[in-house]
Amino acid sequence: MTKYARDEFDRVPETSTRQGVHRAVAASRRRSLAPILAAGCVALAIGLVAFLILPKLGFSAGQAAAVTAGGSASASASSSPSATSTVSPSPTPTSPEPAGTEAAAAPSASPSTTPSATAAAVDKTQPVTIYNATTTAGLATRVGGTVTSDGWVLGETGNWGGVPQQTSVIFYSGVAQKDNAEALGALLGVDTLVDSAEFNMPLVVVLGPGYQ
Known part of the structure; x- marks a missing residue:
């Protein structure tokens, strides 16, 4: 009991909706978790489809994993988009071959010296x-x-x-x-x-x- 007398501020209606700062914070946290939960459900559904239904349709395990990875990536991208930059690998410079390599690799074709059968000379003056x-x-x-x-x-x-x-x-x-x-x-x-x-x-x- 308090030693002060009750005044008009002590009379609070029982049917009034009480709202405080802590309730607003809790509601905002629940709203921020909704997209993440939705993305997780989508990824889970894609995974079940990839591993249970796609193999029966003729897709291999590697293709099912690729579908799952693609679905997970799209789900995570929709929940928290981030700017990704693709870096193309720089082509490896090829060292030029020294001059004369082809000539050294290919053996020189030496003409075959096969003795030709020469017919004996016929002397028709005899x-x-x-x-x-x-x-x-x-x-x-x-x-x-x-x-x-x-x-x-x-x-x-x-x-x-x-x-x-x-x-x-x-x-x-x-x-x-x-x-x-x-x-x-x-x-x-x-x-x-x-x-x-x-x-x-x-x-x-x-x-x-x-x-x-």
Whole structure:
């Protein structure tokens, strides 16, 4: 009890709404927490969607995590926006290669020196003697025309008076005339070549039976 008498200020209506400074402060704090709570609920919902529903739709775990991270970032940005600056990495300077590197790396292609097969020289100035060892008249003269047309020098032509031959033969005198005999045999179709010193002529063609 107080020793002072009651006055008009002591009479307070029971139905009056009492408001004080402390109530206003509490209300303002509750209002400031509302956006943060809303952002948290949004992030939680996005996380549940990403980890429970997206894998069933075919998204991988990495894509779901990216969706969750993107949703969380957007939620935090909406609650407390802050100015972010992106710094692009500076390109790393490449040191120029010294001159002559490519030339040193690529080996120089040296031309291959493969010995070319040189055909043996055929001396068509050597006289060719032709004998007919068949019963066909004028065969030596006809074959002599073929030899002359090919550039050979035609020697003596006539009938064969030696040992009867079973086939056509080209006699050549010494190794030096072997290439000439082979070229002459290819021209006339004679395969039999005989090295003989019996004749005093370098090349002798004897046309045997069956030669056409």
